[in-house]
Amino acid sequence: MKNYKVESKDEFIALVQTEVLTSSEVLEELQISRQALGSLVKREKLVPIKELSRDKLFLREDVEKRKVAAKELHTKYRPYDE
Numbered sequence: 001m002k003n004y005k006v007e008s009k010d011e012f013i014a015l016v017q018t019e020v021l022t023s024s025e026v027l028e029e030l031q032i033s034r035q036a037l038g039s040l041v042k043r044e045k046l047v048p049i050k051e052l053s054r055d056k057l058f059l060r061e062d063v064e065k066r067k068v069a070a071k072e073l074h075t076k077y078r079p080y081d082e
Contacts, residue, residue, distance in 0.1 A: 002061055014058055016081045020049070026058050040066070 004019070006012045021029065026046070027037055039045040041056065046066050048072035074081070 021058045021060055021063055023056050023058075025065055029063055030070065045069075 004015055006015055010081050012046075023037060027034060030037075037046070041048060046058065046062060061076070076081040
């Protein structure tokens, strides 16, 4: 897990803009459907850091880990697709 250190409002804003993703950004990054994202959240494979009324926020670090795990699973269970 990364340690984040911010000393000003501008640094905090920059951190949030680079390290926090909305649901829509996660869908694009992982190339999955909204239903698939809902399933990942329900199964706790991807945990939001904040849930809003119409959206969820995720840490980029967690999304990147899920992307690597998905690629490994795809290679393991669908090797003929490559």
